[in-house]
Amino acid sequence: xxxxxxxxxxEQSLEVKLRAREDFTSLSYDIKSLVWDIDELxxxxxxxxxxxxxxxxMLWMDNPSPKQIERIVNLxxxxxxxxxxxxxxxxxxxxxxxxxxxxxxxxxxxxEISWNKKNKPxxxxxxxxxxxxxxEGYERAxxxxxxxKPLSRVKxxxxxxxxxxxxxxxxxxxxxxxxxxxxxxxxxKEQGFEPREIAQILGNPRSRVYESLHRLRQAGEIK
Numbered sequence: 001x002x003x004x005x006x007x008x009x010x011e012q013s014l015e016v017k018l019r020a021r022e023d024f025t026s027l028s029y030d031i032k033s034l035v036w037d038i039d040e041l042x043x044x045x046x047x048x049x050x051x052x053x054x055x056x057x058m059l060w061m062d063n064p065s066p067k068q069i070e071r072i073v074n075l076x077x078x079x080x081x082x083x084x085x086x087x088x089x090x091x092x093x094x095x096x097x098x099x100x101x102x103x104x105x106x107x108x109x110x111x112e113i114s115w116n117k118k119n120k121p122x123x124x125x126x127x128x129x130x131x132x133x134x135x136e137g138y139e140r141a142x143x144x145x146x147x148x149k150p151l152s153r154v155k156x157x158x159x160x161x162x163x164x165x166x167x168x169x170x171x172x173x174x175x176x177x178x179x180x181x182x183x184x185x186x187x188x189k190e191q192g193f194e195p196r197e198i199a200q201i202l203g204n205p206r207s208r209v210y211e212s213l214h215r216l217r218q219a220g221e222i223k
Contacts, residue, residue, distance in 0.1 A: 012048045014039050014055060021077060031075075034058060037105060043217065044097040052076065054101045056083055057090045061159050091155070096195055100210050127166075130157045134167050137175035141208030151207060178212075182221075185212040189222055 014035045018024040024032070038051050046054065059072055060083075072083050090098060126147070133143045144154040161167045181202070188198045195213060199206040216222045
């Protein structure tokens with residue numbers, strides 16, 4: 001599928017890097033498809049290190065286990081410590097491009113990856129609360145705030161609920177609170193403020209602002 005690379009810098013291509021290791025042709029179609037989807041993202045446009053971080057995180061979320069870590073190590077030729085650091089970085093930090101790429105590739109159902117149901121079970125009460133708030137139209141950052149839990153735990157819960165079919169990709173109407181928040185974000189964006197500044201002005205996590213900006217782009221309200 002190298003014709004896909006006509007508009008992608010080869011220096012920034014996951015496919016080219018993996019082919020250089022002679023591993024690409026032996027990969028499953030699911031992994032190849034994920035690599036292509038990451039390479040073809042234009043909004044956000046990712047650097048190679050960011051693409052690799054997204055790939056590592058999504059493969060790990062597909063099967064969070066020591067064996068999966070080992071598979072990723074072999075795939076990318078990295079040390080185990082490096083792979084674990086990349087996974088922890090996504091959980092513990094809010095980075096616009098990486099967070100938004102993961103959000104697009106999962107929540108919006110651009111692609112499907114198999115989900116290992118042997119994941120650690122979610123606490124039943126927490127699971128139901130996340131599911132309820134998600135179905136009411138609240139995004140991840142708001143759910144975390146309402147439940148008093150780390151955003152990383154809510155992200156993980158939503159990933160599991162999506163893969164197990166407990167919730168659907170976000171096609172439902174937004175809550176009134178989310179609509180009002182999106183309009184505030186749009187106004188500040190039109191005034192020239194950056195996402196980091198918008199988050200500071202509104203007193204909200206950057207991740208919530210990134211999700212709002214993505215919804216606004218999808219709706220054609222901003223570019």
